[in-house]
Amino acid sequence: MSRLVIEAGRAERHYWRDLWRYRELFYFLAWRDILVRYKQTVIGVTWSLLRPFLTMIVFTVIFGKLAKMPSSGVPYPILVFTALLPWQFFSNSFSESGNSLVANSNLISKIYFPRLIIPSGSVVVGFIDFLISAVFLMALMIWYHFMPDWRVLTLPFFTLVSLAAALGAGFLIAALTVKYRDFRFIVPFIAQFGLYVSPVGFSSTIVPDKWRLLYSLNPMVGVIDGFRWALLRGQAELYLPGFFLSLVIVTALLVFGIWYFRKTERTFADVI
Amino acid sequence: MSSSDNAICVENLSKRYIISHQRAAGDGLRHVLQDKALAPWRRLQAKLKGRKEKTSTSENPSTLDSSLSTSSAPTEEFWALKDVSFEVKRGEVLGIIGRNGAGKSTLLKILSRITEPTKGRITIEGRVASLLEVGTGFHPELTGRENIFLNGAILGMTRQEIKSKFDEIVAFAEVERFLDTPVKRYSSGMYVRLAFAVSAHLQTDILIVDEVLAVGDAQFQKKCMGKMESVSRQEGRTVLFVSHNMGAAQTLCQRGVLLRNGNVIADSTSEDAVRIYLHSLEVGSSRNLLDIEDRHGKGEVRLTRVDILSGRGEPVEALMTGEPARFVFHVTKIRPRMSINFLLHAPSGAPILFFDSKVASYKDVCNPNLGNSFVCEIAELPLLRGRYRMYANLYIAGEWQDGVDAAAMVEVEEGYFDRRPACSTPWGVFTTHHSWTLPYEAAGG
Numbered sequence: 270m271s272r273l274v275i276e277a278g279r280a281e282r283h284y285w286r287d288l289w290r291y292r293e294l295f296y297f298l299a300w301r302d303i304l305v306r307y308k309q310t311v312i313g314v315t316w317s318l319l320r321p322f323l324t325m326i327v328f329t330v331i332f333g334k335l336a337k338m339p340s341s342g343v344p345y346p347i348l349v350f351t352a353l354l355p356w357q358f359f360s361n362s363f364s365e366s367g368n369s370l371v372a373n374s375n376l377i378s379k380i381y382f383p384r385l386i387i388p389s390g391s392v393v394v395g396f397i398d399f400l401i402s403a404v405f406l407m408a409l410m411i412w413y414h415f416m417p418d419w420r421v422l423t424l425p426f427f428t429l430v431s432l433a434a435a436l437g438a439g440f441l442i443a444a445l446t447v448k449y450r451d452f453r454f455i456v457p458f459i460a461q462f463g464l465y466v467s468p469v470g471f472s473s474t475i476v477p478d479k480w481r482l483l484y485s486l487n488p489m490v491g492v493i494d495g496f497r498w499a500l501l502r503g504q505a506e507l508y509l510p511g512f513f514l515s516l517v518i519v520t521a522l523l524v525f526g527i528w529y530f531r532k533t534e535r536t537f538a539d540v541i
Numbered sequence: 542m543s544s545s546d547n548a549i550c551v552e553n554l555s556k557r558y559i560i561s562h563q564r565a566a567g568d569g570l571r572h573v574l575q576d577k578a579l580a581p582w583r584r585l586q587a588k589l590k591g592r593k594e595k596t597s598t599s600e601n602p603s604t605l606d607s608s609l610s611t612s613s614a615p616t617e618e619f620w621a622l623k624d625v626s627f628e629v630k631r632g633e634v635l636g637i638i639g640r641n642g643a644g645k646s647t648l649l650k651i652l653s654r655i656t657e658p659t660k661g662r663i664t665i666e667g668r669v670a671s672l673l674e675v676g677t678g679f680h681p682e683l684t685g686r687e688n689i690f691l692n693g694a695i696l697g698m699t700r701q702e703i704k705s706k707f708d709e710i711v712a713f714a715e716v717e718r719f720l721d722t723p724v725k726r727y728s729s730g731m732y733v734r735l736a737f738a739v740s741a742h743l744q745t746d747i748l749i750v751d752e753v754l755a756v757g758d759a760q761f762q763k764k765c766m767g768k769m770e771s772v773s774r775q776e777g778r779t780v781l782f783v784s785h786n787m788g789a790a791q792t793l794c795q796r797g798v799l800l801r802n803g804n805v806i807a808d809s810t811s812e813d814a815v816r817i818y819l820h821s822l823e824v825g826s827s828r829n830l831l832d833i834e835d836r837h838g839k840g841e842v843r844l845t846r847v848d849i850l851s852g853r854g855e856p857v858e859a860l861m862t863g864e865p866a867r868f869v870f871h872v873t874k875i876r877p878r879m880s881i882n883f884l885l886h887a888p889s890g891a892p893i894l895f896f897d898s899k900v901a902s903y904k905d906v907c908n909p910n911l912g913n914s915f916v917c918e919i920a921e922l923p924l925l926r927g928r929y930r931m932y933a934n935l936y937i938a939g940e941w942q943d944g945v946d947a948a949a950m951v952e953v954e955e956g957y958f959d960r961r962p963a964c965s966t967p968w969g970v971f972t973t974h975h976s977w978t979l980p981y982e983a984a985g986g
Contacts, residue, residue: 275657
């Protein structure tokens with residue numbers, strides 16, 4: 270028979286073991302969020318395609334046709350969509366995780382489980398959307414007869430980087446929203462702002478060389494450049510110093526996100 | 542101390558909360574930023590002040606600390622549990638009773654690991670699950686079927702376990718026909734039944750039940766009680782029952798632990814614990830109410846005494862159903878825009894009747910010679926026989942000044958209501974004006 274001892278500081282020591290133990294709950298919460306996401310909508314899961322699709326059209330028209338931004342020979346819709354793929358994943362996960370803890374406050378104030386499960390579940394939901402969009406991108410590439418080369422094999426690595434960025438930012442924002450509901454208002458703003466600050470509608474090659482390193486402080490710049498490099502046959506060359514800087518920032522974000530989350534987690538049930 | 546037939550062993554458990562008396566707006570980001578931004582300035586101020594004090598009067602350094610702490614949010618310690626120890630044997634049904642704020646919920650929170658104790662430890666042998674508040678683990682958009690799996694997972698069951706218990710759960714909850722309907726379309730009764738069914742069929746050694754039985758219809762409550770009994774008797778599982786409902790606590794539990802202000806007051810048979818609990822409430826009603834320390838509100842005015850009078854204005858031991866009743870509330874002083882309200886609790890603990898002087902009627906009168914008191918008159922008392930607990934509150938301009946639980950115990954005897962005998966039944970506490978149309982001559986009429 271299992272024996273459980275409750276005393277001060279004990280949950281702290283067994284945290285990571287508990288996280289593994291509660292994996293079943295993690296699956297279930299993610300499953301619930303996926304099921305619920307498009308309930309009582311008419312077009313259902315089509316929404317996860319429609320939003321990036323419409324954004325793609327608007328950006329293609331504005332940046333590609335009107336502003337005539339360079340695309341180094343790549344069809345402009347594909348240029349936009351390869352960036353939208355990681356960006357949507359990041360911004361969806363980020364927005365969903367932000368609210369996730371507060372939305373599950375009844376669970377948090379009643380049952381014990383490692384709280385990291387909840388924002389991670391939101392990221393999983395974002396990842397499902399990401400996969401659906403990826404299929405769409407494939408269709409788009411077939412339509413334009415634009416096939417990626419061997420570089421596409423590196424895509425899982427860049428996907429991992431974007432996953433790390435989404436998790437790090439998600440943990441941080443989720444923990445902050447528990448205490449400061451102000452972040453509810455900040456999150457949509459960041460998500461909207463980031464769409465224009467990150468090289469989604471344009472290629473980051475248009476940024477003057479002397480600013481590129483500075484520009485790469487935005488972790489999504491490295492991620493998006495990586496996606497373009499992997500998918501567009503290297504037509505968008507990877508600016509390595511900038512990419513490594515982004516990589517460092519993403520790692521720092523993830524570590525800091527987990528650290529801050531863990532630090533404040535103990536008080537969630539009391540302040541939520 | 543630790544024998545193998547103990548399911549739960551609580552040793553010297555204490556829990557401290559730090560209450561910070563925050564400004565009204567609470568925990569907003571602005572305050573934190575403001576605090577952080579002003580901190581150096583305050584420190585400088587305190588330093589200057591401290592130096593001045595040192596040079597002039599050489600006061601002790603504690604004044605410096607206090608001036609610092611009053612400028613930021615002052616904090617206060619509060620022990621929700623103090624040195625609580627008890628044991629629960631395997632297969633035992635233990636009731637934990639006590640007033641609001643006695644520490645019951647804190648104990649539950651620690652047992653379900655939502656917060657950690659400050660001191661002491663709990664050893665639990667076996668798996669624990671708590672019977673959650675209605676629908677905690679439910680998602681309104683999901684169907685009954687989906688929610689059974691979700692709720693099971695939340696309570697710590699594996700998919701396999703839920704599958705093997707699925708039919709039993711559905712049968713118990715009586716929701717077969719609605720399995721594929723989103724639970725947001727369920728009636729509240731169905732909701733509760735499903736929630737209870739999932740938790741009751743959990744294969745855990747220890748079940749924590751918190752006040753859920755207060756909801757649902759009488760028939761289902763009976764069923765729950767039956768299930769809980771069989772859970773402990775036949776399956777040998779341990780049940781921890783936390784409740785205000787003294788009746789349920791008494792019938793269900795073998796043992797009772799009574800908590801008051803974070804201390805264990807009694808650890809005895811459930812009958813004893815309930816008796817001591819009820820007695821502790823009644824003591825309040827026989828003496829001057831000012832002696833009661835366990836009260837709420839700002840305290841500018843206080844309730845001093847509640848008199849229970851018959852219709853003729855004479856003090857009575859007990860009121861009668863259908864007869865006039867008069868409650869006189871004596872207070873320390875009268876202030877403009879002051880109001881009083883009181884709530885009567887049924888013997889089961891459920892709140893049933895509420896009266897508020899603020900809600901005006903043309904029947905209300907003003908009497909300047911009344912002195913420091915309020916009078917509430919009921920022309921025909923609709924309550925059936927029993928003991929009713931009164932919770933009285935005082936307000937000035939909507940601001941809560943005083944709140945006293947068990948300000949009086951109202952004893953009601955059987956009587957006639959509207960010339961009809963008003964017998965007490967186990968199915969209700971009220972009666973009112975009514976008449977029947979019968980298909981035959983009333984017998985004995």
